[in-house]
Amino acid sequence: MERTFAIIKPDAVTRGIAGEILKHIQTAGFQIAAIKSMRLTKAQAEGFYAVHRARPFFGELTEFMSSGKIIAMVLEADNAIARWRDTMGATDPAKAAKGTIRNSFGASIQNNCTHGSDAPETAAFEIGYFFAGYELI
Numbered sequence: 832m833e834r835t836f837a838i839i840k841p842d843a844v845t846r847g848i849a850g851e852i853l854k855h856i857q858t859a860g861f862q863i864a865a866i867k868s869m870r871l872t873k874a875q876a877e878g879f880y881a882v883h884r885a886r887p888f889f890g891e892l893t894e895f896m897s898s899g900k901i902i903a904m905v906l907e908a909d910n911a912i913a914r915w916r917d918t919m920g921a922t923d924p925a926k927a928a929k930g931t932i933r934n935s936f937g938a939s940i941q942n943n944c945t946h947g948s949d950a951p952e953t954a955a956f957e958i959g960y961f962f963a964g965y966e967l968i
Contacts, residue, residue, distance in 0.1 A: 832908070833908065833911040833912060834905055834907050834911055834954060835906050835948045836904070836946075836953075836957035836958045837856070837904045837906050837915060838902065838904070838946035839944065839945060840896065840901060840942070840943070840945060841895065841898050842895075842899075842938065842941075842942040842944060843936060844899060844900045846936075848944070849902055852936065855932055856918070859908075860914075861907065861908045861911065861915070862906070863904055863906060863907075864968055865962050865967050865968065866905075867902070867961070869900065869901060870900050871897045871901060872897055873897045876892075876894075876896040878960070879960055880892055892941070895941055895942075903961045905958050912949070912950065916949065918932060919931060919932050919945045920932060922943060923940050924936075924938065924939065924940075932945050933945065
């Protein structure tokens with residue numbers, strides 16, 4: 832059993848489709864080990880995305896991620912990191928495979944509804960950024 836980190840982004844929460852995404856997560860066979868709804872401050876978003884600080888999209892990304900509520904989750908499944916990335920689909924919804932979350936619900940590269948860890952080290956950092964050990968069931 833592997834854990835990965837996932838976010839339902841502000842665009843999806845604002846559009847009222849978080850429930851649809853949660854249903855997709857459960858249908859895909861993931862267990863939700865931890866979940867919380869929250870709103871990131873700009874500083875929290877900057878800390879979370881610090882790896883992208885030098886990139887030109889950093890300001891726009893952190894502004895977007897602090898623009899509304901998110902739903903942060905820890906997902907569990909066999910091969911969870913790769914499976915979640917497959918379930919989300921490509922970053923660009925127009926290039927995401929049919930039936931993936933981003934293809935079904937994403938509006939643009941930025942407004943693509945979801946985030947997911949890309950490696951075990953990233954998952955460990957991201958889970959720890961949002962959840963204390965006692966919050967993981």
